[in-house]
Amino acid sequence: MKRLSKAIYPAPEYPETILQIGEGNFMRGFINWHIQKLNDCTDFKGKAVVVPPRKGSVAALNEQDGLYTLCIQGYHDQQEMNERMIIQSISRGISTYTDYEKFLHVAENPNLRYAFSNTTEAGLVFRKEDRLEDRPQASFPGKLTAFLYHRFKAFAGDEQKGLIILPCELVEQNGDRLKEYVISMAAEWELPPAFITWIKKANTFCNTLVDRIVPGFSKEAAEIVQKEEGYIDELLVTAEYYHLFVIEAPAFVQKELPFQEAGLNVLFVEDIAPYRMSKVRILNGAHTAMVPIAYSCGLETVKEAVDDEHVGPFVRCMLEEEVLPGLELPEDELLLYTQSVWDRFCNPFVKHQLLDIALNGISKFRTRNLPSLLDYVERKKQLPMKLVFSLSSLIYFYRAHAGRVKDDETVLTLMKEAWEGENPSNEGVAAKILSCESLWGRDLTDINGLSQAVADQLTLIQTHGMRAAVHRMMPNQYESQGEKA
Template identity: 45%
Template sequence: MTSFPGLSRSTRTDLTVFPEKVIQFGGGNFMRAFFNWQMQQMNDRGLFGGSAVLVQPISEETNSTFAQQDYLFTVLLNGIEQGQAVDSAEVVSSISRLVNPYTDYADYLALANDPRLSLIVSNTTEAGIVYRPEDRYEDEPPAGFPGKLTALLYRRFSLGGPGFTVIPCELIDRNGEKLLEIVKRHADDWRLGEDFKQWLDTDNTFCCSLVDRIVPGFPRGREQELQQRLGYRDDLAVTAEPYLLWVIEGPDSIREQLPFEQAGLNVIVTEDMTPYRERKVHLLNGPHTAMVPLGLLAGLETVEDVMNDEAFSGYVRSLIEHELIPMLDLPLEQLRSYAEAVQERFRNPSIRHELRSISLNSVSKFRSRLLPILLRFVRERRELPPGIVLALSALLYSYKGDRVVRQDEASVLAIFDRAPSDPADFVPAILGDTSLWGLDLNELDGLAAALQNQLRELEISGPRELLHRLVQGGTTTCEL
């Protein structure tokens, strides 16, 4: 077997080292294949000339592969774009280094000293932009991402430096506004002063944004094939679809600061991102979130598996047509066209998008992607949307023990683990926990009873039988 060298700057001496212009919280698969890949496109065209300093947002041990590969990695694009097959591989060199605030907090705060660092981007998952009252200014570092950010911003303010453009990529509604709100709460808690809070508003720009690219992650099972093709070993390689959309709600000056459009990238800077967000979150991410617990419980592994399974693809189609599209305030033909494109993207045979990877933080994803539709459906139609209720049933069932590998915050898993085991008591306890859902879901007439019945049926018959009944029943709902 041929031995290939690992990817590093010693094996790729042709790569330019660019000055640091961006502070990036989170270096997971998505950010590397989305934001860092876009930075690379701008750098390749001589439009940006900058790199990103990666900040580790959580305390878990850093992946040492980053340093071993000199923060280089390959983005593999597979799929169809404008009717043409795409199968490309590109080394991305837009990350300069990693700063770990848990091991060197002073090094982290020192980022505030460099005025060339003018942009902050983040993707700390939906659970990242949360207020943690236990965070303190004296902590080194504060546990939460907003707390870390507040400390960094205050250091910049104290030095008399310029403000930042802050663009969070977490998939929550009005992410920039919520992040700024939490930063100000920390400023009040920590008594950092009114001048600092005013500086946050006048010298900084917090943008709301929406990201869209399917990124399955590392190409597992293809390692040998890719080493033969690329001529090197890359333990950070990441696969993605060619399609990309980034909607940024902010001033026109962002187009100059980040010349994405000049690089031919599908980035929209707008005064109101609401229509784009609702379409994407509910018609792409919503079906993802709904299919995951059901698919995992049925033994399916990927999104493609779901779409190639008649019962599951029928469920996805019914969910979109009868429950999601009717609750969105956009032109019907536009929604249908987008939904058809989404389902085609789900069927991309070149992308192995594992359900397990999508399952990370499923509770917060359900809360942001499907719960608003459920609430509106009940409010307007006075009945429960069956597809969403079934998705919630499967989520509760999968979190109620070890039926699937649960990937969520420890505090969320603890709530499920200490809940009563009997469905009659388990369901009201979980629905009534406002830290999970933002409200007491027991107040929705009929929801607890429907979930209790479906939990029992999942135990007896399994997810496939319930899906069959739902799809065969068409739009049948539970009247309130």
Template identity: 35%
Template sequence: MQLAHRPEMQIIVSNTTEVGIQLVEESIEGRVPASFPGKLLAFLYERYKAFSGSADSGMVIVPTELIVDNGKKLAGIVKQLANFNKMEDAFLTWMDGQCRWCSSLVDRIVPGKPDAATLQQLERDLGYKDDLLSISEVYRLWAIEGDEKVKKVLSFAGADAGVIIAPDIEIYRELKLRLLNGTHTLSCGLAVLAGFPTVKSAMDDPAFSAFVSDLMLKEIAPNIPYELSLSEARDFGLKVLDRFRNPHIQHQWISITMQYSSKIRMRVVPVLLKHYQPEPPPHIVLGFAAYLLFMRGQSGPVTDDRAAYFKDLWQNEPDVVVKTALSDQGLWGADLTEVPGFEEAVRKNLDVLMNKGAAAALAQLNTKK
């Protein structure tokens, strides 16, 4: 709150994961708010008072959570919370007019701290010890939606061609969200069930590599819910496949399963609903079946807000699990049992996964292809 009084403070960047950008109706007076939007509102109100609502005291706010229109969504939640706290209209006008709420997306695979042996070798090569050393791929993109004022404030963009500030970043978001994140999401549970610890180890397996490639290029790319050419989607997808094969990146599949359910809803369901073929997409079907089985909690730790829901649901027979989960509009924003043939296809794939294993499910898929 003291920082709100400092004029040199201009930028707020958030990375709270998808579950952090949500409305919690709470008072911000006399206490530390529980939610991130609550904390942000308290900070902005303090700044508004400290500078008497001046035009140059507005903040540039850049959320990086993987949510569609994350800047607009965060602004809407903070405004709702301001109304809940009965804040004055002049403050709301200042937030709308003087603050910039910039939707953004980050695209870079960052596995994090290397294993002990790699870290030791890197420190020998570097000649110093670094307790915060982190591994990432060379490719990077930070696309930020903003006007000339945003460009001026975010002057660091000029130091790196990987930072793009533009009035519309939707095409970057859709390509990344669907082809990279969507493929990761539909592959992670299956990879864990198949015994692959990392993305690279799975890409070294011909059957799994074929699954990832066909999922991305044949099922997701043609059905991205955005107006772009198939060649643009395929070009981006081929680059993503190269990134997945990077021998220097040890990206753990189990870490990709974090908040699995919300990722399926945001990254996968829009693609599934756009798929107008007579038959349900087989690779998406298998990925969805693997998700349901992973959520039973017997293949690895489940770090998901819906973990308890699925723990209870898996007290039932698999057919009941499939029907109940797919029809739950609270999970997906739609009844997925209404997608022609999807429920039956997921049920059959789940049966193969449970009784024959992931390798058999992949082999069966490749045989059909």
């Protein structure tokens, strides 16, 4: 049986107008689907050149000519939705590790107008060690700076050749931050002042918020496609029906990217902050909090976690008691959104693997959960013990399931050294990990009682097992002891 490709599914040829940094499931189940909808329903007519931010392979993508199947499954207006379509909005993939010059050559394309990215929270960082001469630069901002400088030179600083840049990483003010990193990188490399002026004037960096659960490849769905459509698709992606794309940008961006004309749930807003905070802390925060707990209870998917008699109620109580009170939107809106998130977690069509969410868990906790923890301490002057338990479980997860953890090598080394160091007691482990500012952005041992609480919870988990530990957390026995921060 043949693999999906243009040989069996001819696709229209459109110009490459988009640089896409990120080849993972989310981008293919969200951004490339948006682009497909633009091409189908408007005069947009463009395709994306896809570049992995790390040492990812693009062989499968190119073997399938950029084509893959997207299966959208879930409920909308109480109606079951089960759509299947072939996404044709990717032209090709390029690896900067094997074809760096080909990557730079894309910058010379006069039709290029947009850049989308999702390199996870761990990818949107400033790495001072990057150099212009590197092939490639290790960081995403480094690669983008080199790419933009090549474009600046190729078009002699023409301000009409700037890009509209929409980073999709779940980082606060992601567009502003990426712009800051690119400018800092240019200064670090001592590039011409005219280039920095061009970055500021010719390019538009947009703050964004993305929301869709994209579990990725499904063996079951792939077998159905193979049987019913008669082709093999190694890049098939499953996604829920729900989607939201919030963009903070000048008015002209909405005209150039007419998502709403394509019937998409895209909001162009003046201030993205309230939307971002609610989504990241509720949906993504729940995901990150549940992963180490649920996986250590022997569960494998998000649906199994929320259906579990111990894990589900624990995560729901954590949200309602410790997360929602710190958010800006009205309480009734937050409760409605929380319920909608829970309904999406329970989607029987979506098999979202916990280990997929576990990728770069430390940086995700820092972005998604730590702000809720800190806000609670600021408001209540005591520790939010369920959020603290999710932190303790994460630290335990990096030890108990070390072989399954995927994270930056620096993070893995720090966690391993903490567990195997001179002071292997839980108090010593907690103190060493929580004091590491490179992990959390600050020394968390400054929070009164946190280090001891984490140590106590690690002992609880190790002594009784995760399931029993979660059960013991539910009667709020820590709070009744008056644990103060």
